[in-house]
Amino acid sequence: MGCFFVLTSAELNTRKSILGEVTSRATEAETRARQAEEKGDGLATSLAQVTNDHAWMCQHGIRHIVEAILDAPENATGVTDMNVRACQSGFKDGYNKCLNNVNPFFSSRFTDERSGFHGVDTEDAFGAAVDAYNNLSIPALYRIEAWLEVEDYVDRLRMLFNSAKEGEGTSDANVE
CATH class of the missing domain: 1.10.287 (Helix Hairpins)
Incomplete structure (x- = not known):
């Protein structure tokens, strides 16, 4: 035969209180876990952007800056x-x-x-x-140097140098 426990009203209230506290802690832990996951996603996105910017600067940006110097009429x-x-x-x-x-x-x-x-x-x-x-x-270098001071400098350099045809020198006329 089955055993039945009879809870008094005080015991029932105590258990409800404990259950409420556990539920509250679980909800709080889920919120912190979701925030940590969002922060991790944000960091992963930032890392991917920085890695992409670094690769572009190494493969294209530095070459364009050097060409801007070498192709400048003043030089x-x-x-x-x-x-x-x-x-x-x-x-x-x-x-x-x-x-x-x-x-x-x-x-x-x-x-x-x-x-x-x-x-x-x-x-x-x-x-x-x-x-x-x-x-x-070399006036072009002053513009490039000013852009290197801003947060989105790689995006600005991409726009600047992508407007010039790939493979052509970047003269001062191309650096607006």
């Missing part, structure tokens, strides 16, 4: 000027060394009066070209 002009000044300085130096080597064998003295660089200080001109290049200002 091309600075490099050309340095090359011209270096050649002129080297030519004058070589011409003078040749004169120094030849003059001991001839009774008449040869001078650099016929040289196109007679009286020109090519070393100072080369030094000035190097200084100008070292102080070069």
Whole structure:
């Protein structure tokens, strides 16, 4: 035969109270678990975005930034000027060394009066070209640098460089 327990009203209230507390704790634990899961999903999404941004910067962004520097008209002009000044300085130096080597064998003295660089200080001109290049200002870099300071810099760089055709250089004209 079955056993029946008879609960008094006080015992019933105690058990209801315990059941209510357990239910409340279970609900609270479920809420914390759901919040932790949502936070974990958010972190996973953030990690995926950061990983994607990192990969894009490594594969495309850095190359585009370097191309913006190399293709900038200011850079091309600075490099050309340095090359011209270096050649002129080297030519004058070589011409003078040749004169120094030849003059001991001839009774008449040869001078650099016929040289196109007679009286020109090519070393100072080369030094000035190097200084100008070292102080070069490329406007595209200021825009890129400003964008690197904002939170969504990768998205902005993507928009900037995706507007330029892939495989073409990114000149200052392309960097708006």
